[in-house]
Amino acid sequence: MGDLHVMRDDLRPPDPPPTRHLISIGDLTREDVERLLATARTFERSLDREMKKLPTLRGRLVINVFYESSTRTSSSFELAAKRLSADTMSIKASGSAVDKGESLKDTAITLGAYDPDVIVLRHPQIGAPELVAKVTEARIVNAGDGKHQHPTQALLDLYTIQEQFGRIEGLHVAIVGDVLHSRVARSNIQALVLLGARVTLVGPPPLLPRGIEAMGCEATTDIDAIGAADVVYVLRMQKERMLEGANYVPSLREYTARWGVTPERLRPGQKVMHPGPMNRGVEIDPMVADAADALIETQVRAGLVVRMAVLYDLLTTGPKPVEAEVPMGVA
Amino acid sequence: MLFVKDAPKENLIVRGARVLDPVEGLDSQVDVKVDDGVIAELGSNLPQNSHRVIDGAGLVLAPAFVDPHVHLRTPGREDEETIASGTRAAAAGGYCAILAMPNTDPVVDSAAVLGALVEQAGDEAEVQVGFLAAISKGQEGSELTEMGELADAGAAGFTDDGHPVVASSLMWRALQYASITDRPIAVHCEDPTLSRGGHMREGVVSAELGIGGWPSIAESVMVERDLALALYEDRTLHLMHLSARASVEALRRAHAQGVRATAEVTPHHLVLTDEAVRTLDPNVKMNPPLGGPDDRKTLVEALRDGTISCVATDHAPHARHEKEVPFEAAPFGVTGLETAFASLYTHLVEPGLISLETLLERMSAGPARAYGLDTPKIAVGVPANAVLLDTQASWQVAEDGFKSRSKNSWLIGEKLRGRVRATIAAGRLVHES
Numbered sequence: 201m202g203d204l205h206v207m208r209d210d211l212r213p214p215d216p217p218p219t220r221h222l223i224s225i226g227d228l229t230r231e232d233v234e235r236l237l238a239t240a241r242t243f244e245r246s247l248d249r250e251m252k253k254l255p256t257l258r259g260r261l262v263i264n265v266f267y268e269s270s271t272r273t274s275s276s277f278e279l280a281a282k283r284l285s286a287d288t289m290s291i292k293a294s295g296s297a298v299d300k301g302e303s304l305k306d307t308a309i310t311l312g313a314y315d316p317d318v319i320v321l322r323h324p325q326i327g328a329p330e331l332v333a334k335v336t337e338a339r340i341v342n343a344g345d346g347k348h349q350h351p352t353q354a355l356l357d358l359y360t361i362q363e364q365f366g367r368i369e370g371l372h373v374a375i376v377g378d379v380l381h382s383r384v385a386r387s388n389i390q391a392l393v394l395l396g397a398r399v400t401l402v403g404p405p406p407l408l409p410r411g412i413e414a415m416g417c418e419a420t421t422d423i424d425a426i427g428a429a430d431v432v433y434v435l436r437m438q439k440e441r442m443l444e445g446a447n448y449v450p451s452l453r454e455y456t457a458r459w460g461v462t463p464e465r466l467r468p469g470q471k472v473m474h475p476g477p478m479n480r481g482v483e484i485d486p487m488v489a490d491a492a493d494a495l496i497e498t499q500v501r502a503g504l505v506v507r508m509a510v511l512y513d514l515l516t517t518g519p520k521p522v523e524a525e526v527p528m529g530v531a
Numbered sequence: 532m533l534f535v536k537d538a539p540k541e542n543l544i545v546r547g548a549r550v551l552d553p554v555e556g557l558d559s560q561v562d563v564k565v566d567d568g569v570i571a572e573l574g575s576n577l578p579q580n581s582h583r584v585i586d587g588a589g590l591v592l593a594p595a596f597v598d599p600h601v602h603l604r605t606p607g608r609e610d611e612e613t614i615a616s617g618t619r620a621a622a623a624g625g626y627c628a629i630l631a632m633p634n635t636d637p638v639v640d641s642a643a644v645l646g647a648l649v650e651q652a653g654d655e656a657e658v659q660v661g662f663l664a665a666i667s668k669g670q671e672g673s674e675l676t677e678m679g680e681l682a683d684a685g686a687a688g689f690t691d692d693g694h695p696v697v698a699s700s701l702m703w704r705a706l707q708y709a710s711i712t713d714r715p716i717a718v719h720c721e722d723p724t725l726s727r728g729g730h731m732r733e734g735v736v737s738a739e740l741g742i743g744g745w746p747s748i749a750e751s752v753m754v755e756r757d758l759a760l761a762l763y764e765d766r767t768l769h770l771m772h773l774s775a776r777a778s779v780e781a782l783r784r785a786h787a788q789g790v791r792a793t794a795e796v797t798p799h800h801l802v803l804t805d806e807a808v809r810t811l812d813p814n815v816k817m818n819p820p821l822g823g824p825d826d827r828k829t830l831v832e833a834l835r836d837g838t839i840s841c842v843a844t845d846h847a848p849h850a851r852h853e854k855e856v857p858f859e860a861a862p863f864g865v866t867g868l869e870t871a872f873a874s875l876y877t878h879l880v881e882p883g884l885i886s887l888e889t890l891l892e893r894m895s896a897g898p899a900r901a902y903g904l905d906t907p908k909i910a911v912g913v914p915a916n917a918v919l920l921d922t923q924a925s926w927q928v929a930e931d932g933f934k935s936r937s938k939n940s941w942l943i944g945e946k947l948r949g950r951v952r953a954t955i956a957a958g959r960l961v962h963e964s
Contacts, residue, residue, distance in 0.1 A: 303855075303856065304857065305852075305856070323857065325856075325858065325859040325860050326740060326741060326857060326859060327811035327813075327858035327859070331856070331857055346742075348740055348742070381741075382741075383741055386741050409744065410733055410744070411735035411736075411737075411738040411739075412738040412739070414738065415738070
């Protein structure tokens, strides 16, 4: 048996920095947000190249775990990881061990055994990302947890607004509809307020949560309030999250009549956004959705570069000039 | 009505403690001698003879605590708690008596189920246990249980705790019919049509977190209804685990009208607010949910002025895997038997919100009175039910320190002041640390 040598303190590697996650907009400072938006802009330029793949995250593993259905978010995270040359896997609740009753904790431990660098998680319940963060070493990106947060959606919305107006500070954004069930609304309120925008919530009384003004926004039931806004952000009526018989609104017909965003309720030049998927003819008039002032498709494109920026930012220790990265196969 | 393991009683002397019994008006440094489980003498320099001596120097000896609200999970979920483990936890928390709730599997709604529990308590209960029986069969809210037979079999009272009595007519009949027994009706006040989908109190924090909100009126409208029924029938009523300011205000109004209602409040509602839910720790999820700062302030005032006369832990053990899930998926309930005194000493007595004497009264005589039990006393001739408290000791709550089979405490990792050094229950020394 050899002697046991105790390593001197000064020879030990320094403690690694704490693992960074993106669970809530509340995790970010204004500087963080501005850095992420700037990184996204750089990536957007890289997408103009013929060779769109960057070697930045080569050898890294990004696992997308979706316990709820998703088109935009899951596809853009997957493409974002691929554009950065990371390996990706996508797990859906249906068709996995979740169907067999496996708990979130056990699923997370199982996936953690592959040493993923990032787990992108969508889950119907708040607190799910924290639980996965507790039992794995991976960085967690919250792709939506119940009605709580959807931070990358808010970042892509900020990016879209910034590209359109050249600023966010001082703009007035009206968020219209089912705020109660909307994680998009909560993340956007926090993000917009953080960057100095004025936020007004508009919707039927039962769908405006009691006490929401404490987040730094205004709330009103009067749809005419959208007239004063630079951006009208339309939320989806989340029928699947509504308790049966809860009577949030008497009918979708009455909702649409009172709070639907129609051409008549908008001024020319007001920009309209929607996180998708849309219920055309319910919260948004098809004419509004398809008009030139709608930024809805721009939002989807922004989703890709913003999610590239988020993955890049989490996996590099702070801002590194992206310009230095060279497309694969050229170097 | 109270049942405990049949075991030899103690001969002992507690020396040098500050003996503090607010009900007896006792506050002095005297030795207390216990002969065969009964307090035999108070005095100085009592001869030891063959008695075991417990050094009480620097400690407070007070009447042991009574917990009017405990879930022992037996029968049905013995993996979470048993009568043996729950009463060991109670002993560690300074309790000489606890009342167990009937929302078990099967529900305690027949003399047969109750009889089996009484027998089991006689074999394994370290401290005295009383069992409440259900108000309605299966706690389903439609048919009254056989209250007469259940009272004869030893039920300490009646409650559908865990569930509200939804139908006003059933609550009315329960109040009328229970008058043939001398046992109180205790109510869990919740309008399920208002609380539906709620996982925390509705307010600023739930709005921001997007967690389903449970409005305070879900409790207070039922408190108002039940107090109106109690007034109409001129019956006593015990209100369980109050959490909302409006409930306390309703109780004050009812008291002014002469309604004989008692009420309890939990340590977690006295110490925490809904701000704690920001941690998303399933161990701050309970029913009723934590209220706002206003509610907490009102509850503390009501405990101080006696409007609320009982501290109840609502000790609700849950298996680890059931709590290791996202907040909204987690069951309601937290443990509390082993931390109640320390948490309240640290957060209410030390900051000067309530006196030690008042806290001791609300943890012992108050609950005993509400259920018509013998009040634990430090007095000659009564069975020894006493707790020896170290108000100087600081300790850190740790998972491996619990006697309870479950670890779902909201205090894990917290530093507390005030420690139970010994518990004497029904004349036996059941805990020492």
